[in-house]
Amino acid sequence: MIEKILSYFIPIKIHTVKSEVSKAIEVTWTNGELVMDSENTNYSYGSLQRILRLGLKTIGFKKIVAMNHILVLGVAGGSVIKTLVDEIKFEGKITGVEIDPNIIKIANQYFNLDEIKQLDIIIDDAFEFVLKTKEKYDLIIIDVFQDTTMPNFLYETFFTDQVCFLLRSKGVVLFNTMLLNEKQNARNLKYITEFNNVDYNVKSIPRVERHNELIVIEKIH
Template identity: 65%
Template sequence: MFQRLLSFLFPITIYQKKSAFSKNLEVTWNNGQLVLDSLNTNYSYGSLQRILRKGLKYIGFERIKNFDSILVLGVAGGSVIKTLVDEVACKGKITGVEIDENVIEIANQYFGLNVIPNVEIVIDDAFEFVLKTKEKYDLIIIDIFQDTQMPSFLFQDFFINRVNFLLKVNGFILFNTMVLDQKDKERNQEYRSWFNKNYSVRMYPKVEEHNELFTIKKLA
């Protein structure tokens, strides 16, 4: 495809849509790859897929491959789901929760999210979903941004407690955060200190330029 080849020289935007949640969504050919971006950051594929792939590698592909149930809070274009299915060879059920219906339409049309097997997409607010769900999960991936901003509820006791309740023993949380200033660093340090001896917490700073990953294993 000519556009794909040309994108090795400069990015080529092929689709744009306004969004109440993400302001502006763009599908762009960039270095031969189709990516989904918001106004100021990559939403799926591109750098975001690299970040979450690293997080999954830290947990271990072989371990994840045998998980029965995975929850993805914040789907966007579905790149982490694609990684789980295509690269990790995960056969378990994947539930993706995304508040923005527009972004799921784009994910289906341009990235084939709707043809991936064993995936259920729920259009809902992540906070509301974790309150309602009765299921327990082996892996919970939290990747929620509104452009470059992270909703404050992600760092509040009630949400953290509820996510931990939904996690099976020996299960993992993979939490992608953005650190842009000293306040964000302090927020992440406070988040890390929240977990007691029943959890094994690892923090991976400077994954790409501004992202910091947490992997959290529930021990008991």
């Protein structure tokens, strides 16, 4: 494919669609790899896949393989789902929640997300879904962005408590965050230091791919 070869020299944009949620969604060949981007940041594959892969590696691939049900809040192109299925060989159920239906159409068209049989995609707001679901999960991955902006609800105690409530015994939350300035650095530090639930261990994986920090919340029992 000529676009793939040329992308080692210059990014080749092959698809763009406007999005009410993320301004614009682009599919681009970059360094021989097909990636999904919003207007100002990488949404799937590329650096984002490397970031979340590191988080999953920190949790432990063997631990993840033994899990039954994983929830992904913020699907985009589905790169973390591909990592779970193709690399880690996770065979359990995956529920993906994505607010933007246009993103899922692109993910199906360019990244074959709809070919993953164990995946159930739900078009919904992550906050609303967390309030409604009756399921319990072994791993909850939070990767919710609107371009470079993280919705405020992600840092609210009510949301965090509800997410933790949805964990099964010894379940884990992997929370991907973006840090672009000192105010956001302080926000993350406050979130981690004020997390005072004795039933959970909290740690961070700082400065992944320069602007990202991963927060890992593990249920002790």
